[in-house]
Amino acid sequence: MxxxxxxxxxxxxxxxxxxxxKIIGELNGQQVxxxxxxxxxxxxxxxxxxxxxxxxxxSLKIEFRDKTIRLNEGEMYIVPRGVEHNPVAEEEAWIxxxxxxxxxxxxxxxxxxxxxxxxxx
Amino acid sequence: MxxxxxxxxxxxxxxxxxxxxKIIGELNGQQVxxxxxxxxxxxxxxxxxxxxxxxxxxSLKIEFRDKTIRLNEGEMYIVPRGVEHNPVAEEEAWIxxxxxxxxxxxxxxxxxxxxxxxxxx
Numbered sequence: 001m002x003x004x005x006x007x008x009x010x011x012x013x014x015x016x017x018x019x020x021x022k023i024i025g026e027l028n029g030q031q032v033x034x035x036x037x038x039x040x041x042x043x044x045x046x047x048x049x050x051x052x053x054x055x056x057x058x059s060l061k062i063e064f065r066d067k068t069i070r071l072n073e074g075e076m077y078i079v080p081r082g083v084e085h086n087p088v089a090e091e092e093a094w095i096x097x098x099x100x101x102x103x104x105x106x107x108x109x110x111x112x113x114x115x116x117x118x119x120x121x
Numbered sequence: 122m123x124x125x126x127x128x129x130x131x132x133x134x135x136x137x138x139x140x141x142x143k144i145i146g147e148l149n150g151q152q153v154x155x156x157x158x159x160x161x162x163x164x165x166x167x168x169x170x171x172x173x174x175x176x177x178x179x180s181l182k183i184e185f186r187d188k189t190i191r192l193n194e195g196e197m198y199i200v201p202r203g204v205e206h207n208p209v210a211e212e213e214a215w216i217x218x219x220x221x222x223x224x225x226x227x228x229x230x231x232x233x234x235x236x237x238x239x240x241x242x
Binding site: 003004005006007008009024025026027028030032049050051052054069071074075076077078079080098099100 | 124125126127128129130145146147148149151153170171172173175190192195196197198199200201219220221
C-alpha cells in the first residue's frame with residue numbers, strides 16, 4: 001500500500017457503527033485501527049496478542065476479572081495477551097487500537113458483535 | 122512489566138529534551154514512544170522497520186528524497202522500511218512513535234543526536 005497521511009478525525013467521520021474496528025494503517029505486521037464504542041462489548045482475551053487502546057475522544061472503562069480501569073481522552077493501556085477483558089463505554093468513545101494484523105476483536109469468542117473481516121478505510 | 126494506565130500529557134511533562142524518544146509501552150515486540158522535536162533531525166532510514174509518527178501537539182514536516190509532507194495534530198504517517206526521511210519541526214512538536222523495539226532512531230547513521238539506549242519513562 002502506498003503510504004499516505006492519515007487524519008484521525010477525518011477517518012472517524014467515515015463510519016458510525018459501534019464495535020467495528022476499521023483499519024487505517026499497517027506496519028511491521030501490526031495494524032492501527034479506529035473504533036467507535038458505545039455500550040458493553042463482550043468478555044474475551046487474545047491468547048497470543050497484546051492489544052493497545054488509546055482514547056481519542058470520550059471515556060472508556062475496561063473491566064478485568066480483578067479490577068476495572070477508566071481511560072479518558074489521551075490515555076492508553078496495553079492489555080497483555082491472555083488477559084480477559086471487557087470494554088464498556090457509557091457514552092460513545094472513539095479509540096485507536098494497535099495490535100497484530102491477526103487479532104480478532106472478540107478473540108476466540110463468537111458473538112453477534114464479532115466482525116470476521118475488518119475493513120480498511 | 123506490570124501494565125498500567127498511561128496519560129500521554131503527564132508523560133510529556135516528564136522530559137524536555139528534543140530528539141530523545143522515551144519509551145512508554147511495549148507490545149508484541151513493538152514499542153510506543155514519545156518524543157519532543159524541534160529543529161531539524163538527520164537523514165536516515167530503517168532497513169527492516171516501518172515507523173509510525175502520530176502528532177499529538179504542534180506540527181511536523183517529514184522530508185523525503187522526492188517530497189515533503191506536513192503532519193498536524195491528530196495526523197499520522199507510516200514511513201516504510203528503507204525509505205530515507207528527515208523530520209523537521211519549525212516549532213516544538215510532540216509526537217507518538219510506534220516501531221519495533223529494535224529500532225534506532227537515527228537508523229544506522231551515527232550522529233550527535235543518536236541515543237544508544239532509549240529510556241523508559
